[in-house]
Structures are given as structure tokens and as C-alpha cells.
Amino acid sequence: MLHDVTVPLRAAMPVWPGEPGVRLRQEKFMARGDVCNVRTLSMGIHTGTHLDAPEHFLAGGATVEALPVDVLLGPCMVVDVPGDPHVSAAALESRFPAGRPLPERILFRTRNSTGPSPAWSHVDFQEGFAAIGHDAARWLADRRVRLVGVDYLSVEPYGSPEPLTHRALLGAGVILVEGLDLRAVAPGPYTLHCLPLRLEGAEGAPARVVLEG
Amino acid sequence: MLHDVTVPLRAAMPVWPGEPGVRLRQEKFMARGDVCNVRTLSMGIHTGTHLDAPEHFLAGGATVEALPVDVLLGPCMVVDVPGDPHVSAAALESRFPAGRPLPERILFRTRNSTGPSPAWSHVDFQEGFAAIGHDAARWLADRRVRLVGVDYLSVEPYGSPEPLTHRALLGAGVILVEGLDLRAVAPGPYTLHCLPLRLEGAEGAPARVVLEG
Numbered sequence: 001m002l003h004d005v006t007v008p009l010r011a012a013m014p015v016w017p018g019e020p021g022v023r024l025r026q027e028k029f030m031a032r033g034d035v036c037n038v039r040t041l042s043m044g045i046h047t048g049t050h051l052d053a054p055e056h057f058l059a060g061g062a063t064v065e066a067l068p069v070d071v072l073l074g075p076c077m078v079v080d081v082p083g084d085p086h087v088s089a090a091a092l093e094s095r096f097p098a099g100r101p102l103p104e105r106i107l108f109r110t111r112n113s114t115g116p117s118p119a120w121s122h123v124d125f126q127e128g129f130a131a132i133g134h135d136a137a138r139w140l141a142d143r144r145v146r147l148v149g150v151d152y153l154s155v156e157p158y159g160s161p162e163p164l165t166h167r168a169l170l171g172a173g174v175i176l177v178e179g180l181d182l183r184a185v186a187p188g189p190y191t192l193h194c195l196p197l198r199l200e201g202a203e204g205a206p207a208r209v210v211l212e213g
Numbered sequence: 214m215l216h217d218v219t220v221p222l223r224a225a226m227p228v229w230p231g232e233p234g235v236r237l238r239q240e241k242f243m244a245r246g247d248v249c250n251v252r253t254l255s256m257g258i259h260t261g262t263h264l265d266a267p268e269h270f271l272a273g274g275a276t277v278e279a280l281p282v283d284v285l286l287g288p289c290m291v292v293d294v295p296g297d298p299h300v301s302a303a304a305l306e307s308r309f310p311a312g313r314p315l316p317e318r319i320l321f322r323t324r325n326s327t328g329p330s331p332a333w334s335h336v337d338f339q340e341g342f343a344a345i346g347h348d349a350a351r352w353l354a355d356r357r358v359r360l361v362g363v364d365y366l367s368v369e370p371y372g373s374p375e376p377l378t379h380r381a382l383l384g385a386g387v388i389l390v391e392g393l394d395l396r397a398v399a400p401g402p403y404t405l406h407c408l409p410l411r412l413e414g415a416e417g418a419p420a421r422v423v424l425e426g
Contacts, residue, residue, distance in 0.1 A: 002282050002283055002286070004282055004411070006411045007411070008278055008411050008412075008413045009410060009411055009412050009413060010413040010414070020253055022412075024412065024414060024415055030270075030272045031272065035270075035376060036269050036270045036376065036379075036416070037268055037269055037270075037272075037416045038257070038258065038259070038269070038416065039258050039415055039416060040233055040255065040256065040257050040258065041254075041255065041256055041257075041258055041410075041412065041415070041419075042253065042254065042255035042256075043253065043254055043255075044251070044253050044254075045251065045252050045253065045254055046251070048411075049411075055250055056249050056250055056251070057243075057248075057249045057250075059243045059244065059250075065221055069215050069217055069423055070215055073215070073406060073423065073425070163248060163249065166249075193286060193406055193408060195406060195408040195420075195421035195422075195423065196421060197222060197254075197410070197419055197420075197421060198217070198219045198220070198221050198222055198261075198262075198421055199221075199222050199235075199237065199254065200221045200222060200223040201223070201237060202237055202252055202254070203249070203250045203251065203252060206254075206410055207408075207421075208408035208409060208410060208411055208420075208421075209408075210282055210286065210408065212286070
């Protein structure tokens with residue numbers, strides 16, 4: 001069974017403050033006699049479901065085309081972890097007891113996806129979303145998780161004075177998948193199919209993400 | 214083993230005549246004191262490796278977000294077929310003897326990918342590329358192949374007076390993957406991972422395509 005956990009890209013969707021969002025512009029119209037319909041696309045890199053590469057927050061870091069594809073395809077675990085307000089190291093300690101191997105790819109399903117008013121059910125940007133606390137980011141970085149996914153637009157708590165979550169995770173080579181829609185999937189093991197555009201020299205890329213299982 | 218058969222998206226790449234190509238514009242610069250690097254993207258939908266949805270050539274046809282994901286992930290066959298000048302029904306008859314089941318997903322590796330001067334080795338657009346002849350398109354459409362991939366920018370022979378290849382294949386519900394780079398893969402069976410952006414209301418979408426096997 002396949003679960004498309006990608007946010008549809010459209011004009012009316014929540015975007016990070018200051019980001020331009022998505023614009024499709026039609027250039028050729030069959031309705032006006034053109035042989036085909038053709039559109040062009042413009043968008044911010046961090047719109048909807050997307051990857052962050054190290055260069056986003058680390059000067060001289062790797063850009064998105066250099067991310068290893070083998071990390072983007074393979075077994076993953078969707079985990080429910082309290083994000084209240086954010087995922088904490090204590091919550092991770094409790095969810096992943098010491099001595100047992102940690103999944104290489106973890107997608108966090110927080111209160112953004114559950115409850116009566118999930119974050120993606122709003123067209124406007126939700127400042128109060130659950131993210132990954134700085135202590136949790138260090139915890140994950142120390143344990144060499146290879147890929148971390150979150151269910152709203154950033155791994156970073158909104159309004160962080162410093163981007164310590166991004167720096168800890170990107171600095172440890174963790175691939176970040178932001179903007180997943182995990183409302184309709186249950187926690188548990190899946191096979192991840194996560195493919196970003198092969199954009200040369202970009203600090204990230206929009207992606208299509210599908211879970212199988 | 215994973216083979217990335219996606220063309221890297223960059224400013225200097227061949228595009229269909231009239232298409233705008235790819236532009237990355239940097240909006241935030243760590244080198245100038247911003248907390249992170251941020252870029253925006255603009256591009257034609259049919260740049261590099263991409264999918265065509267029915268609405269590209271069929272008025273009122275399905276747009277790309279409606280394509281079934283299960284067709285985009287699964288077993289595929291990379292086949293060498295003479296494209297001289299274009300893949301013909303006769304070549305397909307000879308490659309796929311009657312009475313044997315046809316692969317559901319076929320990626321054609323033509324003279325675009327082989328020989329001393331493959332099409333993708335040129336930065337400028339190559340008008341003389343091998344495509345799928347109109348008779349071959351009807352042959353594939355009649356046999357209910359679900360996905361067809363080609364190794365340059367269109368399934369349509371350049372300069373066709375009418376887009377009969379597109380119409381035959383899209384009209385039969387065949388998903389078209391154009392702009393694959395098959396120079397480095399051998400013919401044979403693979404698992405296809407083909408994920409286009411989830412662009413609502415678009416006649417196609419750029420995609421990342423990886424072969425496993």
C-alpha cells in the first residue's frame with residue numbers, strides 16, 4: 001500500500017513567512033488554439049514537502065544534488081512523539097530505550113498531524129507548530145540517524161534565537177525532510193521513497209515523498 | 214545498486230526551443246550576514262527529466278497530481294531499440310515477440326544514449342534526437358503499456374506536423390517520462406523509482422528518477 005505524504009503544491013498553501021510560495025503560469029493554451037498546454041513554475045525551495053541540504057545553514061556545505069540517494073530510499077519508521085511544545089531529548093530517550101538500534105530514517109508525527117485541528121488543515125502559516133527541540137537535535141545527531149522527517153515546515157522551533165536544530169542535524173550529515181503530511185498514516189515501519197529534484201547548487205529542493213507499507 | 218537517471222537541473226542545459234530553462238535566484242546569503250542561504254526556483258515544466266500528463270495535449274485531460282503513484286514505482290525494463298531515425302512499430306514487433314507479456318513500464322534507450330556523441334553530451338538542444346514514431350506509439354497504446362520513458366526531451370519526433378505520438382500515448386492513459394539520461398545504464402530489468410513534484414493543475418512536472426538493480 002502506498003501513502004503519498006507530500007503536500008500538494010498550489011497557490012493557496014501555507015508557506016514560511018517571506019517565502020514566495022508556488023506560482024504556475026500558463027504560457028500555451030489549447031483553448032486559444034495552441035497545439036498543447038504549457039506552464040512554467042516558480043517557487044521557493046522550502047515550499048511544501050522539501051529537503052534541506054547542509055548549505056542551507058552551513059557556509060560551504062553540500063548542496064542538494066550531492067545528497068546520497070541511498071539514504072532517500074529504504075526502511076523508515078514513523079513515530080508518534082509528543083511535541084509539546086517540541087520534540088525533546090527526554091521524549092526520544094523514552095521512545096527509544098538505550099541499547100536498541102535506532103532506525104536510520106525517522107519521521108516524526110507530532111501534534112501537527114493529530115488532534116482536532118492539524119497544522120496542514122490551515123491555509124495560513126501556523127507559528128505554533130511542533131518542531132525538534134535543540135536538545136533532541138543533538139541527541140539525534142550524536143546517534144548518527146541518517147534522515148529525519150517532520151510534519152510541518154521546519155525542524156526548527158519557530159522563533160529560535162539561533163538555528164541550533166538545523167546546525168546540529170545538518171552538521172552531522174543528517175538529511176532533513178520537512179513539510180511531510182503525516183495526518184493519514186499510522187505510526188510504524190514503512191519503506192521510504194523520497195526523491196527531491198536534482199537541483200544543482202541549491203540549499204534544498206522540493207520533493208515527492210511516498211511511504212510504502 | 215542505484216542509478217540516478219535524472220538530468221541535473223542547471224542554467225547550462227539543453228531545453229526545448231522556447232522553454233525558459235532553469236533559474237535559481239539566491240535571496241538570502243550567509244556571506245552577507247543572513248542566518249541561512251535561501252534560493253528561489255523558476256523553470257519550465259518540461260525541463261530536464263519530467264513527466265507529461267494527459268492535459269499537456271488533451272483538452273480537459275488529467276493533470277499531473279492525478280497520475281497514479283503505483284505506476285511510478287515498480288518493475289521496469291530498459292530496452293535498446295534502434296531509433297533510426299525513430300523507434301518504429303517494426304522495431305517493437307521484433308523486440309517484443311507476440312504472445313509474450315509486455316513489460317508494464319518500458320524505458321527506451323536509443324541512439325540518443327549510445328554512440329560517440331550522445332544527445333545529453335551537448336549543452337545545446339539536439340533537433341535530430343530519436344523519439345517514438347507514430348506507428349510505434351499506436352503499437353504501445355494498443356497493448357496497454359502503463360509507462361513509457363525516453364532518453365531525450367520528447368516522445369515526439371521533432372517537427373512532427375501533428376503531435377500524434379503524444380495523443381496516442383496520453384489518450385491511452387500511458388504515463389510519459391521524458392528526458393531520462395540512460396547513457397550509463399545497461400539494458401535489462403530494474404525497479405523504477407519515478408517521483409514528479411505534486412503540482413496541482415499542471416500538465417506535467419519535473420521529476421527525480423532512480424533505477425534500482
